[in-house]
Amino acid sequence: MTPLGRKIALRIARTGPITLADYMAECLLDPHHGYYTTRDPLGRGGDFVTAPEISQMFGELLGLWLAQCWLDQGAPAPFALAELGPGRGTLMADVLRATRGVPGLHQAMRICLMEASPTLRTAQGAALAGYEPQWYDSVATLPELPLFLLANEFLDALPIRQFHRHATGWQEVMVTEEGGKLAFALSPPVPVSLLADRITDTRPGDIVELCPGLRTVVGEVGARLARHGGTALFVDYGGWHSRGDTLQAVRNHRFTNPLSEPGLADLTAHVDFEAVARAAPPARATGMVEQGVFLERLGLRARARQLAQRMSGDTLLSHEAATERLTAANAMGTVFKALALYPQSAPLPPGFTA
Numbered sequence: 451m452t453p454l455g456r457k458i459a460l461r462i463a464r465t466g467p468i469t470l471a472d473y474m475a476e477c478l479l480d481p482h483h484g485y486y487t488t489r490d491p492l493g494r495g496g497d498f499v500t501a502p503e504i505s506q507m508f509g510e511l512l513g514l515w516l517a518q519c520w521l522d523q524g525a526p527a528p529f530a531l532a533e534l535g536p537g538r539g540t541l542m543a544d545v546l547r548a549t550r551g552v553p554g555l556h557q558a559m560r561i562c563l564m565e566a567s568p569t570l571r572t573a574q575g576a577a578l579a580g581y582e583p584q585w586y587d588s589v590a591t592l593p594e595l596p597l598f599l600l601a602n603e604f605l606d607a608l609p610i611r612q613f614h615r616h617a618t619g620w621q622e623v624m625v626t627e628e629g630g631k632l633a634f635a636l637s638p639p640v641p642v643s644l645l646a647d648r649i650t651d652t653r654p655g656d657i658v659e660l661c662p663g664l665r666t667v668v669g670e671v672g673a674r675l676a677r678h679g680g681t682a683l684f685v686d687y688g689g690w691h692s693r694g695d696t697l698q699a700v701r702n703h704r705f706t707n708p709l710s711e712p713g714l715a716d717l718t719a720h721v722d723f724e725a726v727a728r729a730a731p732p733a734r735a736t737g738m739v740e741q742g743v744f745l746e747r748l749g750l751r752a753r754a755r756q757l758a759q760r761m762s763g764d765t766l767l768s769h770e771a772a773t774e775r776l777t778a779a780n781a782m783g784t785v786f787k788a789l790a791l792y793p794q795s796a797p798l799p800p801g802f803t804a
């Protein structure tokens with residue numbers, strides 16, 4: 451077992467099996483051994499690659515999209531330009547470069563980063579040198595200002611609870627210890643009021659996931675948008691009204707057993723965008739759009755052609771591959787989805803249908 455595995459096993463021996471959400475929280479954010487707290491996992495040398503690390507176009511297009519939303523709401527000043535889980539700061543750096551020419555935007559923005567990892571906070575500081583970002587631990591502590599917010603591959607990192615349907619109700623997936631190894635087990639039947647509406651569309655044997663942290667984060671963002679104005683964009687892998695076991699562990703660009711290397715592998719789950727839309731009120735949620743469609747609507751092809759004019763050889767080939775990877779159905783184009791929140795009084799954000 452890894453050092454974190456031993457620590458978790460000790461906790462289980464003392465207080466009994468833990469929920470999957472508790473297990474994920476320990477694995478990702480334990481102060482000494484947590485996956486995010488102790489490393490920079492992104493990029494080719496890391497465990498996985500995200501859209502902003504694939505191409506500068508992702509951040510540029512999202513930046514201009516956010517700037518348009520800001521202009522459509524009367525260019526409020528000052529405002530919070532916020533990102534949840536900013537990784538290496540690459541997305542925000544591309545946003546800032548792309549929006550330099552938008553009159554008044556840089557003068558009005560306060561850059562707010564919500565990041566749990568000290569290692570990644572350092573990387574973000576280096577990527578955004580000269581911009582004076584401020585770091586926050588929660589959405590609730592962000593400044594009370596109009597909020598223009600991006601979150602790419604953030605919600606998938608929030609711990610989930612998993613429930614197995616039995617004949618008349620639910621059993622929760624727990625993590626326990628057996629014969630010196632961590633193992634999954636099912637709790638006794640538990641009443642889950644939050645799953646009451648899933649009895650009609652599931653059968654015994656089905657698995658349904660809940661993400662308590664998502665409700666807290668998105669609910670707070672929705673409340674702020676209603677109070678102060680703004681727009682929030684969530685991009686992630688997932689679907690609508692999800693069902694099934696979506697927990698996955700990735701290490702060194704490969705899937706691995708979620709229980710075998712606690713603290714050394716990334717643990718994520720698919721995002722249920724229906725849960726995002728449900729947590730939005732009093733703000734509104736747009737419909738969910740596939741990432742490929744969304745980026746095409748924002749002008750990805752034109753930007754790709756423009757950049758390609760200055761390229762040749764291997765640089766051009768990798769630029770073309772990156773464009774495909776962001777949009778193609780067999781890459782990130784359909785697995786990843788986008789959904790935005792906006793105030794009742796604001797126009798529908800570009801690129802979406804209601």
Ligand SMILES: C[S@@+](CC[C@H](N)C(=O)[O-])C[C@H]1O[C@@H](n2cnc3c(N)ncnc32)[C@H](O)[C@@H]1O
Nearest residue numbers: 486500535536537564565566567570602603607
């Ligand atoms: C998969 S990475 C995505 C990074 C970046 N958005 C990108 O697209 O490259 C997840 C990010 O969320 C951060 N994170 C995970 N859980 C968090 C939490 N509970 N609060 C704040 N940040 C968190 C991680 O440290 C990391 O920066």
